[in-house]
Amino acid sequence: GLKAGYDDVVARHPKAGHPRGLGHLGTLGTGNHFIELCLDEAGDVWVMLHSGSRGVGNRFGTYFIERAKYEMRRWYINLPDEDLAYFAEGSEGFIDYVRAVSWAQKYALANREVMMDQVLAVLKRTFPDLVTTQHAVxxxxxxxxxxxxxxxxxxxxxxxxxxxxxxxxxxxxxxxxxxxxxxxxxxxxxxxxxxxxxxxxxxxxxxxxxxxxxxxxxxxxxxxxxxxxxxxxxxxxxxxxxxxxxxxxxxxxxxxxxxxxxxxxxxx
Structure with a gap:
């Protein structure tokens, strides 16, 4: 399902494509992204990780920001700052942007799920009796x-x-x-x-x-x-x-x- 959604966005907006496409799925990223093992007040172990849609979501955002700026110039809409550019609700740009950002959010969710499964699999190899007792947040x-x-x-x-x-x-x-x-x-x-x-x-x-x-x-x-x-x-x-x-x-x-x-x- 992820591939079909990505292909649909890029088919309509080829310049929004990322060089690695879906290839980042299951990867952490740099900067403030992390994987942690933590202990709570009772001494129970928590696995916590922070990551998102990787470069794909950033690429989508950058592309559609430039498209919105273009639309402002096209319709002679003068803004106090060009970073306030927008798509009118219901317009083609608006619909396509919402579709793209919704896909990026699904990708980010899946990315974290894949990484969490990988981390738990590694822990279970070392601690075979490990069981999960809380629903993931x-x-x-x-x-x-x-x-x-x-x-x-x-x-x-x-x-x-x-x-x-x-x-x-x-x-x-x-x-x-x-x-x-x-x-x-x-x-x-x-x-x-x-x-x-x-x-x-x-x-x-x-x-x-x-x-x-x-x-x-x-x-x-x-x-x-x-x-x-x-x-x-x-x-x-x-x-x-x-x-x-x-x-x-x-x-x-x-x-x-x-x-x-x-x-x-x-x-x-």
């Missing part, structure tokens, strides 16, 4: 969703954020050396039933590389089996906001179900 964090808010049907974009509908489970990661949280949404209407996806960066990657040393990174990730080299300085815990402050700021959006601490962190 699989949530998007950069996506578009058709929802109803304040009495209106809308397309809601969550950027660096996850859905936190009443009773809905979500994941809020910290950083390589900070705690992470499994949460349950409180359905706060003022946030469009949304909470943060994670701690969020406190500074740019370049600033982190300038400011912190390997000694800083090693100290900040003490007790965590992870990369401790120059290549991940931009992902060091100090480059992110204080996750406890972030959680305190959204106590009206979610309830904490489990608090997790990493013991292994694999960065892409």
């Amino acid at each position: 699989n949530c998007h964090h950069n996506y578009v969703s058709r929802e109803k808010h304040f009495g209106k049907d809308v397309y809601l974009t969550r950027k660096g954020a996850v859905s936190a509908k009443d009773g809905e489970l979500g994941i809020i990661p910290g950083s390589m050396g900070a705690r992470s949280f499994i949460v349950r949404g409180r359905g706060n209407p003022d946030s469009f039933c949304t909470c943060s996806h994670g701690a969020g960066r406190a500074m740019s990657r370049n600033e982190a590389k300038r400011r912190f040393t390997m000694a800083d990174h090693i100290a900040a990730t003490a007790g965590v089996e992870c990369r401790k080299d120059e290549g991940v300085i931009d992902e060091t815990p100090m480059a992110y906001k204080d996750i406890d402050a972030v959680m305190a700021a959204q106590s009206d959006l979610v309830d904490i179900v489990h608090t997790l601490r990493q013991v292994v962190c694999v960065k892409g």
